[in-house]
Amino acid sequence: MLPMTALPADLLARELRGPRYTSYPTALAFGPQFGVADYIGAARELARHADPLSLYFHVPFCASNCYYCGCNRVVTRNRERIERYFVALLAELKMHSALLSRGPEVVQIHFGGGTPNMFSVGQFARLLAAIHQRLRVAESGRLELSMEVDPRLAEASDIYSWRALGFNRLSFGVQDVNDSVQLAINRVQSRERIAELTACARRAGFSSINYDLVYGLPLQTPARLAGSLDFVIEQRPERIAAYHYAHLPQRFPAQKAIDEAQLPTPEVRQQLRAMIHGRLLLAGYRAIGLDHYALPDDALARAQQDGTMRRNFQGYSTLQGCELVGLGVSAISQLRGCFAQNDTDVDRYLAAVETGRLACVRGYRQTDDDRLRAEIIEAIMCQGEVDFAKLGLRYGDDLAERFEPELQRLRQLAGAGDWLTVGPWGLRVSESGRALLRVVAMVFDRQLQAGDDARRYSSIA
Numbered sequence: 001m002l003p004m005t006a007l008p009a010d011l012l013a014r015e016l017r018g019p020r021y022t023s024y025p026t027a028l029a030f031g032p033q034f035g036v037a038d039y040i041g042a043a044r045e046l047a048r049h050a051d052p053l054s055l056y057f058h059v060p061f062c063a064s065n066c067y068y069c070g071c072n073r074v075v076t077r078n079r080e081r082i083e084r085y086f087v088a089l090l091a092e093l094k095m096h097s098a099l100l101s102r103g104p105e106v107v108q109i110h111f112g113g114g115t116p117n118m119f120s121v122g123q124f125a126r127l128l129a130a131i132h133q134r135l136r137v138a139e140s141g142r143l144e145l146s147m148e149v150d151p152r153l154a155e156a157s158d159i160y161s162w163r164a165l166g167f168n169r170l171s172f173g174v175q176d177v178n179d180s181v182q183l184a185i186n187r188v189q190s191r192e193r194i195a196e197l198t199a200c201a202r203r204a205g206f207s208s209i210n211y212d213l214v215y216g217l218p219l220q221t222p223a224r225l226a227g228s229l230d231f232v233i234e235q236r237p238e239r240i241a242a243y244h245y246a247h248l249p250q251r252f253p254a255q256k257a258i259d260e261a262q263l264p265t266p267e268v269r270q271q272l273r274a275m276i277h278g279r280l281l282l283a284g285y286r287a288i289g290l291d292h293y294a295l296p297d298d299a300l301a302r303a304q305q306d307g308t309m310r311r312n313f314q315g316y317s318t319l320q321g322c323e324l325v326g327l328g329v330s331a332i333s334q335l336r337g338c339f340a341q342n343d344t345d346v347d348r349y350l351a352a353v354e355t356g357r358l359a360c361v362r363g364y365r366q367t368d369d370d371r372l373r374a375e376i377i378e379a380i381m382c383q384g385e386v387d388f389a390k391l392g393l394r395y396g397d398d399l400a401e402r403f404e405p406e407l408q409r410l411r412q413l414a415g416a417g418d419w420l421t422v423g424p425w426g427l428r429v430s431e432s433g434r435a436l437l438r439v440v441a442m443v444f445d446r447q448l449q450a451g452d453d454a455r456r457y458s459s460i461a
């Protein structure tokens, strides 16, 4: 396999500015022309089907401010404020449930943030009870119940309590365990704490543990990262996500606290990325899509192997044909070919929900062309290849002819390299080109090609 640094530098730089394609079109295309009435129509249509449904709850609160953060979050430890938001989530759930009736079957519930474990065990218990009471939920063996965890706020007893409530997957925000890097990003958490929580999760019977890592952080060097990877590999989480840090202080004010002189150069960032990739493969992990890794017997690795892996707002997923309802500030729903996003401001979100209104303020209805492009982009991001013959049969179109301009553009990108193969049959990104999946996907992004500025995109979901 070619080292990643052998890929053209200009394409690697472009890749880091590309959308993460957790949807197509991306959220930048959402607008106020799609509002509450459109969402209600889509939800009522979904209610007539027994489709699998995923619920996403956004918990925006964090106990302190990580300097690299690009998430929608509020720093507070005020329990009253958190309880008020929690009660609003219950009210929003009630409104969505009334629309969905007991049609679709909930097969996944995920809590993201922010810091979901700012909610107490009691709050999780109340919320889960309300979901079971109001919606049709898959039996526990088929239900994926997961949460993103800030290790600094978790105790061993929490892990056992969450498991008793039915949680079966945890994702720990590890980022980097090097002391200097942790100080530079204002996120100090000990290796001992992470190791203890991981061991507890294993003993409690969690079926899958994920670690989120970030590379490109201030003071990260290959030597420091090597030490952090030793620790991560020793813990052996089933899944690892390795995100690139995008330094966009104008867009994410928390990042202004980062000393730019401490950021790794583009060359060092590529070395860090190549090191993560090489070390994890050597340790027995499989590379998944753009930036994920999984042990071979993990469901995600199996899904990638048999071609059933999907991509949605939560990243890579094993769930097929799942509709999504997002609850909470800034949460996005995806159902019946529509996207709907809640207000990104907590106060406005609360004002809407507390007066009995859904908080959806923008969205988008996919066209037939969007749906086809979404499938192509998802195939690139998940499998690194697109079979035009197979896809064309379903869409009743000669895709080689329809996408000739895109294929031409891809041939130019590929140049003399062997990282990308293009033909009338479709395209294939080789293992050595994995780092450029987004560059290939961007060619099929009509909105981007029509003139959207790629610099507006973040590299962190």
Ligand code: SF4
Binding pocket: 061, 062, 063, 064, 065, 066, 068, 069, 070, 071, 073, 113, 114, 115, 150, 173
């Ligand atoms: S990185 Fe996570 S824990 Fe830190 S401020 Fe952002 S959302 Fe909160």
